[in-house]
Amino acid sequence: MKTYDLVELASRNLRESVLRNSLTTLGIAVGVASLVAMLSLGIGLQQLANRRLEHSGLFDSVLVFTPRGPEGFGPRRAASPAEPRRLDESARQEISRIAGVAEAYPEIRVPTEVRYNDRPFRTVVEGLPPSAAESAAMEGIQGHFFSKPDAAEAILQADFAKELDPDTARLRGRPLTLVYAESVSLGNFPPGRSPTGPAAAGRSPRSDRGEPAGFSVLRKEATLTIVGVTESQPNAGFERFGRARIFVPLDLAEKMIPPQISALLDSPVRQPAPPAQAGSAGRPTDGPLYATLIVRVADVKNIEPVENAIKRMGFSTFSLQDATRNLRQFFAVLDLFLGIFGSLALAVASLGIINTLVMAILERRREIGILKALGASDRDVKGLFFAEAGVMGLVGGAAGVALGWAIGHTINLGANIYLQRQNLPSQTIWLVPWWLVVGAIAFSLVVSLLAGLYPASRAARLESRC
Incomplete structure (x- = not known):
């Protein structure tokens, strides 16, 4: 099966069950948003501490x-x-x-x-x-x-x-x-x-x-x-x-x-x-x-x-x-735990991907059987389901990054309003660097593809007479 045909079939299948696929994608977006928000908090606090130390004239x-x-x-x-x-x-x-x-x-x-x-x-x-x-x-x-x-x-x-x-x-x-x-x-x-x-x-x-x-x-x-x-x-x-x-x-x-x-x-x-x-x-x-x-x-x-x-x-x-080495170790451990807790929501969202694709197999048994009868291989069928899972992962990852950034920006805005009322200088508490954006989308894609392994393998095992 040609790549163009594979993409077209995956897009058509996603459009047929808009509500179910949208809810699954939204679950992925919420999971990625929680991951981005958690990690951006740790990164922002670390950068804030480093800036204050450098600006104090003691760090240098x-x-x-x-x-x-x-x-x-x-x-x-x-x-x-x-x-x-x-x-x-x-x-x-x-x-x-x-x-x-x-x-x-x-x-x-x-x-x-x-x-x-x-x-x-x-x-x-x-x-x-x-x-x-x-x-x-x-x-x-x-x-x-x-x-x-x-x-x-x-x-x-x-x-x-x-x-x-x-x-x-x-x-x-x-x-x-x-x-x-x-x-x-x-x-x-x-x-x-x-x-x-x-x-x-x-x-x-x-x-x-x-x-x-x-x-x-x-x-x-x-x-x-x-x-x-x-x-x-x-x-x-x-x-x-x-x-x-x-x-x-x-x-x-x-x-x-x-x-x-x-x-x-x-x-x-x-x-x-x-x-x-x-x-x-x-x-x-x-x-x-x-x-x-x-x-x-x-x-x-x-x-x-x-x-x-x-x-x-x-x-x-x-x-x-020398004394701040322990501080850097603390922030490394903090980022690790924040990343773990943020990933839990994404792990739950991956279950939604499995459920969505398994339901799609049950609904499209006749379609898969016809594809195999026309010469589609097991690899082609797996590729079709992987493509659907990957699209949901990419769209959900991008939406999650945007949502996480919006959450952090809103909290920064509220915190700075409070600090100004206390006659204190504004600070950046949540920070979303470019590598976190790329990493979150890539992580979402990988989790989605892993979640699609079982449904894709199950679909590939269907007989052509179905």
């Missing part, structure tokens, strides 16, 4: 620290294959030149006393780079980001801002005084002087032995202008030295020269202290030692090669991409 970040850990305490870690080294300015510049690195900057958190309207508050100040203006934490900021990289300005975390004034809008433009400790290297003072005045101490004995010279601190004050209030906290996933509630430009935070935790400990690599050079009195001229660096990559795909390059330099690393 690598935390760099010495092998003793970000605090410098505890046993030496074995994560770095190279010999450990100092995490100083030269290391920072070297890391910045690694392919795929967008920027590398120190994590500076300064414990401070804040004075506002002559009232003292104790909190932590964090330095933010200019790139933080594009992070999700600054999306709903009341006010604006820093006007310059070293501006004497501050952005307050919303909870802390309410402590200063319940009406946070009145804080913008108001002055804020920070009282902080500035680190001063003891090794850079000439003999007979100390950070606080004349003394007979001379150089540090540790410096004479070629060890880190140690440091002292000076009490400093800085007056800043409040320019904004933010609900979220940048770098929230990396906080360790206390939650920051005041944010200042990173260049300004570096000028504060805060004591670093690493300065309290012997460096894992012994290096003789360089000779004192001309510079500001009491300030180290060999560059600071950083407790941690935050490295941002231009593309999240570069996280692993950047981490490996930093480890080869002798440092240890941590990234939230």
